Amino acid sequence: MINPNEQQYLDALKYVLENGQDTGDRTGTGMRSCFGVTMKFDLDKGFPLLTTKKMFVRGVFGELLWFLSGSTSNKELEEKYNIKFWRPWQNEFGELPNIYGKQWVRWEDSRGGTFNQIEYVVNEIKNNPTSRRILFTGWNAPEMQWEDTALPCCHSTVVQFYVENDKLHMYHYQRSGDMFLGVPVNIASYATLLTMIAQQCNLKPATITHTIGVAHIYHNHLEQVKEQLSRTPYEPPKLIIKRKPDSIFDYQLEDFEVADYKHHPLIKGDVAV
Numbered sequence: 599m600i601n602p603n604e605q606q607y608l609d610a611l612k613y614v615l616e617n618g619q620d621t622g623d624r625t626g627t628g629m630r631s632c633f634g635v636t637m638k639f640d641l642d643k644g645f646p647l648l649t650t651k652k653m654f655v656r657g658v659f660g661e662l663l664w665f666l667s668g669s670t671s672n673k674e675l676e677e678k679y680n681i682k683f684w685r686p687w688q689n690e691f692g693e694l695p696n697i698y699g700k701q702w703v704r705w706e707d708s709r710g711g712t713f714n715q716i717e718y719v720v721n722e723i724k725n726n727p728t729s730r731r732i733l734f735t736g737w738n739a740p741e742m743q744w745e746d747t748a749l750p751c752c753h754s755t756v757v758q759f760y761v762e763n764d765k766l767h768m769y770h771y772q773r774s775g776d777m778f779l780g781v782p783v784n785i786a787s788y789a790t791l792l793t794m795i796a797q798q799c800n801l802k803p804a805t806i807t808h809t810i811g812v813a814h815i816y817h818n819h820l821e822q823v824k825e826q827l828s829r830t831p832y833e834p835p836k837l838i839i840k841r842k843p844d845s846i847f848d849y850q851l852e853d854f855e856v857a858d859y860k861h862h863p864l865i866k867g868d869v870a871v
């Protein structure tokens with residue numbers, strides 16, 4: 599098979615298209631959904647950036663670096679990286695309160711301090727690789743219910759790591775996945791994160807097991823999905839990280855390059871707000 603990683607996504611997409619339940623949803627758009635869909639990616643078989651549609655590559659890397667910086671400012675995401683897809687959820691101050699950046703690197707504890715979960719994960723992988731506690735979560739249960747929270751955490755509901763000899767594996771549980779728009783970005787983003795953490799720990803990025811709780815196709819994406827499923831994937835591109843920064847928090851946009859990215863044309867779809 600020319601691109602087994604992409605086939606995992608296409609099979610999941612097709613499964614939801616053919617077997618999903620049609621209902622309404624919070625946004626009023628309507629969705630077709632299945633519960634508990636798992637995809638497995640092996641980074642040895644290429645970088646899982648979709649080739650059956652053109653992906654917004656800078657969007658993947660920029661958004662990830664913005665999460666890692668601890669920022670929850672959409673203004674910063676737009677000004678620093680020229681990424682505008684978070685705009686519908688920003689408040690009047692250009693902020694996205696309580697989303698990923700805060701939970702990943704400055705989770706507020708009940709004793710007035712903060713906890714950097716990403717730093718913890720990298721240190722554990724380096725110093726305590728047989729630990730069964732190497733995980734981080736964006737799901738800060740009480741904060742997810744606060745009324746100013748921009749959007750309760752979708753991906754990184756749980757992200758766990760496992761070291762096998764010189765290989766680093768990841769399990770990613772995502773509670774809710776917009777199969778056409780969000781999930782392709784999430785797949786590429788977590789593959790990038792695993793590659794970065796592996797580089798920091800002198801390990802090889804290996805597999806990602808990605809489970810989505812409510813895997814859904816919005817009703818206004820059904821035609822786009824059929825178009826995408828009619829296309830044949832190309833060989834996957836390669837992810838190149840051009841240097842090894844001193845820490846997981848020191849990567850820059852210019853450090854990332856995608857080589858040999860051959861893709862089909864963009865497929866547009868409206869995001870459900």
Ligand SMILES: Nc1nc(=O)c2c([nH]1)NC[C@@H]1CN(c3ccc(C(=O)N[C@@H](CCC(=O)O)C(=O)O)cc3)CN21
Binds near residue numbers: 657684687749779865
């Ligand atoms: N309904 C919904 N789906 C999502 O995927 C999603 C949300 N809401 N809310 C929060 C974030 C925002 N995300 C988004 C939003 C829009 C695109 C999007 O429109 N992507 C286009 C390119 C956009 C561009 O070039 O600026 C694409 O073709 O992938 C992707 C992810 C992911 N998340």
Ligand SMILES: O=c1ccn([C@H]2C[C@H](O)[C@@H](COP(=O)(O)O)O2)c(=O)[nH]1
Binds near residue numbers: 624752779780781784
């Ligand atoms: O990275 C992301 C962020 C969001 N989504 C999708 C999943 C849902 O369609 C919406 C969130 O709505 P909820 O009602 O909170 O589930 O955003 C995604 O797929 N990937």
